[in-house]
Amino acid sequence: MSQNEIEESLNLLEKDWDVDPIIRKFVLGKITDVSDYAIKVKDVVFHVPYLNSEKKY
Numbered sequence: 001m002s003q004n005e006i007e008e009s010l011n012l013l014e015k016d017w018d019v020d021p022i023i024r025k026f027v028l029g030k031i032t033d034v035s036d037y038a039i040k041v042k043d044v045v046f047h048v049p050y051l052n053s054e055k056k057y
Contacts, residue, residue: 017021023052 010024025031026049033052038045048057 002025022051026051 005026010027013019022031023037026034031053033053035050035052037048037050037057039048040046050057
C-alpha cells in the first residue's frame with residue numbers, strides 16, 4: 001500500500017471516526033522512534049508499539 005493510499009484511507013476513516021493525531025502521524029510513518037513492548041497473556045505474546053517521543057503506547 002502506498003503512502004498516498006494510506007493517507008486517503010485515514011481521511012475516509014476520519015469522516016465517521018475520530019483519529020488521534022498521534023496515531024495518524026504513527027501510521028503515516030512520521031513517528032519513527034518506536035520500541036516494542038511485549039505483553040504475554042497465557043501462551044500468546046502481544047507486541048504493542050511504544051512511541052518514545054510521545055511517551056505513549
